[in-house]
Every structure is written in C-alpha cells, then in structure tokens.
Amino acid sequence: MNKTNHSIGTLAPVLFVLLAFCSTAMLGQPYHFAVKHAHGWRSCQGELTISQEGITYQDSKEKHDRKWVFKEVQQVRLLSSKELAIVTYEDQRLKWSGDRSFRFILLDGEITNSLYRFLLEKTGKPLVAKIAFIETGPTYQLSAKHLHRWGGCQGTLIFSENGVIYQTDDKEESRTWLYSDLESIGPMNPFHLRLTTNETSRFHYGGRADFNFVLKEKMNEKLYEYLWRHIHKMESPSNGISSK
Structure with a gap:
C-alpha cells in the first residue's frame, strides 16, 4: 500500500464521523430542558423536549405529562430567554373563552436563536418572540x-x-x-x-x-x-x- 492510500484509509473514519455529525445537526438535535411547569396555584418540575416529532413535557409523577405534534400547537410564545408558553387549540377550562396555554420556566439552559429558528420552521406559524434576536447588522x-x-x-x-x-x-x-x-x-x-x-x-x-x-x-x-x-x-x- 502506498502512502497516499494509507492516508486516505486513515482519514476515512474521521470524514465519516464529521459527515454524520453535520447530517444530524442539519436535521436538528432535540432540545432538552429541565423546567418548572406553572399551573394554577401550584407548579411541578420535569423535562421539556423539543424535537422533530413535536414538543413533550414529562414530570416525575406523570400526572401532567403532555405531548403535542406541531400541528396541534397554535402558537409558541418565547417570553424571555428562560421562559416560554405553548398555546394550544384546547378550550381554557373554568373560563368563558380563550385557548389553553402551558407555561414553562427553564431551570437550565436558555432559549437561543437556533431554537427560535427551529420552532419557526417546524410549526410553520408566526411565533411571539419577546427576545431581541439580532442575526445581521442593522440597516x-x-x-x-x-x-x-x-x-x-x-x-x-x-x-x-x-x-x-x-x-x-x-x-x-x-x-x-x-x-x-x-x-x-x-x-x-x-x-x-x-x-x-x-x-x-x-x-x-x-x-x-x-x-x-x-x-x-x-x-x-x-x-x-x-x-x-x-x-x-x-x-x-x-x-x-x-x-x-
């Protein structure tokens, strides 16, 4: 085996890993957050996952577990870098009107521009973004x-x-x-x-x-x-x- 073929053979596994990483990044990695779910007078803690399949919330007691495919999400409201709300098509209970929303406070991590873009693409609907995401210089x-x-x-x-x-x-x-x-x-x-x-x-x-x-x-x-x-x-x- 000559030196050139040996170099290619050595680099092949590295290139494969890099291509696999890039492909996964392009598909969008799931976003996982430890969160507090505020509801009524109380709250519970669990994990919020935002992925290609939709949005999932799981708490330790499974009492408040929820899963939404993106078409069932009416609007995502990014309230700050540490807080978001999911507005659904469900009727608000104990109220005359309005749609039910679920509010989550992030206990770790933060809402980034990449997550904002991911949600825009997956929901296909306008988002409420109470965060200043500046991507390019101001005109x-x-x-x-x-x-x-x-x-x-x-x-x-x-x-x-x-x-x-x-x-x-x-x-x-x-x-x-x-x-x-x-x-x-x-x-x-x-x-x-x-x-x-x-x-x-x-x-x-x-x-x-x-x-x-x-x-x-x-x-x-x-x-x-x-x-x-x-x-x-x-x-x-x-x-x-x-x-x-």
Missing part, C-alpha cells in the same frame, strides 16, 4: 417608545434584512419579527410607527396585535419604502411602475 435603527395600554417603555427599533427587532431593557417587552410576521405598517406621521403583526390577540381587531411606537427621531421616506418593500416582498420601491 436602520431608531430610538423609540413603545406605547402600552398604560404608559410605555423605551428602547431601539432595529431594521435588518431579516426583520424588525425592538430592543428594550424592560422585561418581556423586547420583540423579534420576521418580515413575514408583519401584515402592514402605518405611519400616522414621521414620528409615529404602527406595526400590525400576525400575533394572535383577543384585544385587537381581527385577532391581530398592533404595536405603536413614538419615534424620537424622524423616520424618513427611504426607511418607510424599505419596510414596505420587505413586508410586501416587492423588488423595488416602484415595483416596476414609473414615478412620472
């Missing part, structure tokens, strides 16, 4: 105040190639939206921006949540056209129509 950014029903919080609106991020120090008030998560935008004036999202809400018209921002600096026409283009997937601001 534009504006200081802003997000108006709540009472008061508001201050932060920064970041507009990138992938979507819109609102970053704030206030707990559970940051947001990440892909452009596909946004239905429309509506500037009342250059210092106000409304984002209509695909987030489900019982308190907004049509079940869609509006987010209103007071801008601390003027939003120019170029930025508005940029947002409009990305939300409506237009190739250019004029969409091939002459401005004359």
Whole structure:
C-alpha cells in the first residue's frame, strides 16, 4: 500500500464521523430542558423536549405529562430567554373563552436563536418572540417608545434584512419579527410607527396585535419604502411602475 492510500484509509473514519455529525445537526438535535411547569396555584418540575416529532413535557409523577405534534400547537410564545408558553387549540377550562396555554420556566439552559429558528420552521406559524434576536447588522435603527395600554417603555427599533427587532431593557417587552410576521405598517406621521403583526390577540381587531411606537427621531421616506418593500416582498420601491 502506498502512502497516499494509507492516508486516505486513515482519514476515512474521521470524514465519516464529521459527515454524520453535520447530517444530524442539519436535521436538528432535540432540545432538552429541565423546567418548572406553572399551573394554577401550584407548579411541578420535569423535562421539556423539543424535537422533530413535536414538543413533550414529562414530570416525575406523570400526572401532567403532555405531548403535542406541531400541528396541534397554535402558537409558541418565547417570553424571555428562560421562559416560554405553548398555546394550544384546547378550550381554557373554568373560563368563558380563550385557548389553553402551558407555561414553562427553564431551570437550565436558555432559549437561543437556533431554537427560535427551529420552532419557526417546524410549526410553520408566526411565533411571539419577546427576545431581541439580532442575526445581521442593522440597516436602520431608531430610538423609540413603545406605547402600552398604560404608559410605555423605551428602547431601539432595529431594521435588518431579516426583520424588525425592538430592543428594550424592560422585561418581556423586547420583540423579534420576521418580515413575514408583519401584515402592514402605518405611519400616522414621521414620528409615529404602527406595526400590525400576525400575533394572535383577543384585544385587537381581527385577532391581530398592533404595536405603536413614538419615534424620537424622524423616520424618513427611504426607511418607510424599505419596510414596505420587505413586508410586501416587492423588488423595488416602484415595483416596476414609473414615478412620472
């Protein structure tokens, strides 16, 4: 055996392991978390697993074990880097209306951008992400105040190639939206921006949540056209129509 063939023979097992690892990574490794499940006045602890097959919760007593295939998940709400809720199509017990949700607090690990992307792909539905996932550098950014029903919080609106991020120090008030998560935008004036999202809400018209921002600096026409283009997937601001 010559030296070249010997080298190939030595490297073959290593290459096989690397290819197997890459294939597994591409398929998506299961995510395992030790969690606390909050329900009613009490809570229990167990393991939450998010995999290709769906989402599973198992506790030590099996009393609260649950398993959801992704089509049975109405919405996943990422409430912080350590907390998430799963909204189902089940009716909320002991209440007149509303869908049942299951809330979990992570006791180890955290919600990462890779898990966010994995859930987006597997559910095929918009997620509520109260975390600022910044994947690419900002194309534009504006200081802003997000108006709540009472008061508001201050932060920064970041507009990138992938979507819109609102970053704030206030707990559970940051947001990440892909452009596909946004239905429309509506500037009342250059210092106000409304984002209509695909987030489900019982308190907004049509079940869609509006987010209103007071801008601390003027939003120019170029930025508005940029947002409009990305939300409506237009190739250019004029969409091939002459401005004359």
